[in-house]
Amino acid sequence: MAGPIRPTIADVARAAGVSRTTVSHALNGIGKVDPRTRERVAQAAAELGYRPSLRAQRLRSGQSRTIGLVSSMPVAVGGGPSKLGFFMEVAAAAAETALLHGFALVVVPPLDSSDPPLDSLDIDGAIVIEPDQDDPTTKRLQSRGVPIVTMGPQQGMDLPHVDLRAPQVGRLLLDHLREQGADRIALLMGSGHRSWYVDLAEVYAEFAREHGMPPLVVEADESGGEETGQAACEELLAQHPEVDAICAAVDAFAIGAVRAAAVRGLDIPGDLQVATRYDGVRARTSTPTLTAVDLHLAQAASSAVELLLANLKGTEAAQVVSNPDPRLVPRDSTRTR
């Protein structure tokens, strides 16, 4: 399907009887062009339906007016049944905010293939979601001179970011489980050093000390998603039958915990409570539904876009934007009373 043939600047020049440079100057309001010539060029351009090439304009301006949104999560965690996870929820809000500011948003979701083709993206800047400490994504983008904002800080990097309030989120979950009667809460973590994990582990250690609770932390490999979460939980419950609640760092692992409980004949929440961070499709459609936290993701996404655009403009701006207080969303998986 070929589109209609598009008139070029040469067609306009021919029709107006001037050079291509004159057409360019006349249409872009640069240089000195006689007003009558300018008028003749404008008329010829209008008659031919000529529109200057966006790409040529962008080459001159040095801007693509496009920003990227880049996941750092494996498919098994970021995706889920219909791939409507954390990433796409952020993408929806980020795309809207970007468009309202005249920028397009390119999405780079979790990919099955190992490497997203970051080097071929023509973007002015990028938002990277919760990169791990060693995630090469931010370095690859930086080496190309692409300004970056992250959602959640990246450990060991001093990048502008939106603060998702990780310590408060961890506190909300642990305090809630305790209020619902749990006193042997285990932490189900992802491997790696995303700042959410690091902050959650710290809050958990503090919480355990405060309440004289023996800390119990298990790690599962993110790339295995629900399955590795289940396997880690089955082992945990076999070795520690005293565990009465699981705080899962990611929702895929929480689903694994629910399945592990079923395998072991445990009732949720009667025998085992389960809570997780992200209040997404998994939490809302699990049986039982899962207690989670409203992170105000749409607002975080908007803030990330605005922080990135401020950086592109070189505006003096705070380099960390704090998202509003997270809010617990209690559901059946912790409804013990």
Add this chain to the structure above:
Amino acid sequence: MAGPIRPTIADVARAAGVSRTTVSHALNGIGKVDPRTRERVAQAAAELGYRPSLRAQRLRSGQSRTIGLVSSMPVAVGGGPSKLGFFMEVAAAAAETALLHGFALVVVPPLDSSDPPLDSLDIDGAIVIEPDQDDPTTKRLQSRGVPIVTMGPQQGMDLPHVDLRAPQVGRLLLDHLREQGADRIALLMGSGHRSWYVDLAEVYAEFAREHGMPPLVVEADESGGEETGQAACEELLAQHPEVDAICAAVDAFAIGAVRAAAVRGLDIPGDLQVATRYDGVRARTSTPTLTAVDLHLAQAASSAVELLLANLKGTEAAQVVSNPDPRLVPRDSTRTR
């Protein structure tokens, strides 16, 4: 935050002691360049960390290697609680397929502001989701010479598209409601002439004739979403208390139907069955959960991307790709026995 200063082709030319044209020819493998000169240029480029400008390459190739995914739905329908609707589900799969083919995907979701800034998108082609008969989106893109593929055909236009099997979907829903005991099924439609509506109305008329059922069709304004759906249903149920099932064309209206039943003290599914097309977050998290249809959206999205890319390449290809058979997903809202 300024990125590192990027070396230019002039820097490489200076370092290698050749002209910029020679650098360009040497690095792009065009023209005749002495092998030793080529080697010297490559070394200078590597030492300086020079990468050719993506944008300049793209200007030469005439390709942006970017495609757009454009919604045609109002926010109230396309969005939903966390904006994770039909559009973002398609976007997730389309982005992945595009990236695997070396193309970036720009998303243009439903916007609160009236007009998406389509004219400023530098895209090689676009996928438009279920455009209404009079939707100006496809015409605007076509007038810019942007090749288009739609998901679901656009009434009155002969555009390449992925067939979402609308008549079969309508049949699945209506036959299922009847099997579950309904014999006064009303159709709750959106205003406008999206092909899904047109096909559903046709199938419904046929179904009503076949079964000697008096046809009862109400329309609600899409832009009002769940609320106009509820208002239309309340009026329908007041005037036609004999109605025992509602087939809602969009999930937002189905949620409206559930609320209307509650207002009128009707039990779902005991007094009133409700079913809808899109098996999204709304259908899965409604109380009761809603019977819907698995449209194989991820596959449809992939097919749309591949059809568009085939058209961009000028490959001789079928201009309609049929998606696999839709599959009913029965849930509590029709579980009468």
